[in-house]
Amino acid sequence: MSRPERNVHIAKSVKVIEWLKTEMLDQVSNLYKGLHQANQSLISDSLASLVVVVYVLARRVGVSYREIDQNVARKLREHTREGHQLEEWYGDLSQLEEYINKR
Incomplete structure (x- = not known):
């Protein structure tokens, strides 16, 4: 070029x-x-x-699409493990992780 x-x-x-x-x-x-x-x-x-x-x-x-997906999955695992308020109150993070894993 x-x-x-x-x-x-x-x-x-x-x-x-x-x-x-x-x-x-x-x-x-x-x-x-x-x-x-x-x-x-x-x-x-x-x-x-x-x-x-x-x-x-x-x-x-x-940044690849795969890298974004991997980082989202990692964040969900971390926040769930660390007891993020959204997880503690509503279970949102584990539900999202389950949804993503089933796709």
Whole structure:
């Protein structure tokens, strides 16, 4: 790849990363609106969009989908073992871990 092509590639990558960051903020804003309005459809759509943006942003910055999945699984195990409040009160973390493992 010649120097000018490489510079264009780098600039494009930076632009995409910046766009993904703004998309993430936009979806967090939509999530808050959905929560405020008790709009289940907007809440679900915003959360799904956030998951997609997280995976794509990870890939753009050099983190594989597999690495994200492994880190999520590790975090769930750690938090469950350490007695995280969400686990203690509701069992959310072990339920999520079980769901992920069955996929």
